Amino acid sequence: MPELPEVETTKRGIAPYLEGKRILALDIRERRLRWTIESGIESQIIGNTIQTVTRRAKYLLFQLEHGIMIVHLGMSGSLRILPAYQPRQLHDHIDLIVENEHCLRLRDPRRLGSWLWHLGAINTHPLLKNLGPEPLEPGFDGNCLFKAAKNRRIAIKLLIMNSHVVSGVGNIYASEALFLAGIHPQLSCRDLTLPRYNKLAEAIQQVLTQAIIQGGTTLRDFSQADGKPGYFVNSLQVYGRTNEPCLRCQHPIQAMQIGQRMSFFCPHCQH
DNA sequence: CCGGACGCCTGTCGGC
DNA sequence: TGCCGACAGGCGTCCG
Numbered sequence: 273m274p275e276l277p278e279v280e281t282t283k284r285g286i287a288p289y290l291e292g293k294r295i296l297a298l299d300i301r302e303r304r305l306r307w308t309i310e311s312g313i314e315s316q317i318i319g320n321t322i323q324t325v326t327r328r329a330k331y332l333l334f335q336l337e338h339g340i341m342i343v344h345l346g347m348s349g350s351l352r353i354l355p356a357y358q359p360r361q362l363h364d365h366i367d368l369i370v371e372n373e374h375c376l377r378l379r380d381p382r383r384l385g386s387w388l389w390h391l392g393a394i395n396t397h398p399l400l401k402n403l404g405p406e407p408l409e410p411g412f413d414g415n416c417l418f419k420a421a422k423n424r425r426i427a428i429k430l431l432i433m434n435s436h437v438v439s440g441v442g443n444i445y446a447s448e449a450l451f452l453a454g455i456h457p458q459l460s461c462r463d464l465t466l467p468r469y470n471k472l473a474e475a476i477q478q479v480l481t482q483a484i485i486q487g488g489t490t491l492r493d494f495s496q497a498d499g500k501p502g503y504f505v506n507s508l509q510v511y512g513r514t515n516e517p518c519l520r521c522q523h524p525i526q527a528m529q530i531g532q533r534m535s536f537f538c539p540h541c542q543h
Numbered sequence: 544c545c546g547g548a549c550g551c552c553t554g555t556c557g558g559c
Numbered sequence: 560t561g562c563c564g565a566c567a568g569g570c571g572t573c574c575g
Binding site: 304305306346347348363380381382383384423424425426430492493531532 | 544545546547548549551552553554555
């Protein structure tokens with residue numbers, strides 16, 4: 273699930289409980305996530321103070337005094353703040369206890385998420401060092417999409433879902449942004465003009481910004497840090513709306529597979 | 544380098 | 560009711 277807006281929502285929900293707090297315990301019940309968590313990681317983390325909680329792409333970064341915890345939510349992960357020592361339920365894999373008796377709890381039914389430990393600067397980590405620009409920060413615009421599209425011939429939807437081109441856009445928001453920009457998802461990225469890329473970049477920013485305001489999108493597993501769902505699910509224009517009328521022109525929304533992922537679009541509004 | 548397919552996991556849903 | 564396959568928000572890896 274979690275794309276940029278869900279991870280950002282999570283970050284905003286958990287940071288006030290964690291920043292400046294010392295880690296008292298790290299209780300790992302299931303180590304077999306996307307990458308099996310090394311035994312012994314606990315001793316390196318416990319006792320550290322969490323200095324900042326930030327986000328890069330879909331990664332949450334916990335800057336400690338010595339090292340960085342890198343957490344990715346995969347397809348089904350969520351993080352919640354709970355009172356310490358609440359009973360755990362199925363798929364609650366990790367508890368991080370900080371002073372003041374707060375617990376950061378990772379739940380991840382499909383275990384495609386990750387919980388990594390990194391010594392050194394964040395941009396030296398192999399998973400993060402080649403990421404594309406943040407779509408909501410300066411440095412991202414239509415021109416950088418246009419340049420990335422040169423010498424490529426993939427569908428435009430795959431271009432904007434490529435984290436090396438722009439980070440944080442996943443399957444939901446790719447479909448939504450392309451609808452907003454009036455661009456057919458299967459169009460070859462080579463055939464888009466710079467003005468259309470400008471429009472697309474703005475559409476990406478608009479969709480992500482609105483989704484963050486709504487606390488992200490909950491389809492099934494995602495929850496905000498306080499347990500509430502993400503309300504942007506009520507604002508989706510095309511995602512998951514196969515055969516329902518386009519909210520702009522009433523034509524039925526179509527679904528098609530692009531790069532092994534389902535894509536949703538209006539055949540009348542998007543070209 | 545690029546693009547496409549696969550695999551990692553569990554849960555759910557539709558069809559038979 | 561049960562079984563089976565398809566599918567689900569991501570993304571690293573492998574292969575051509």
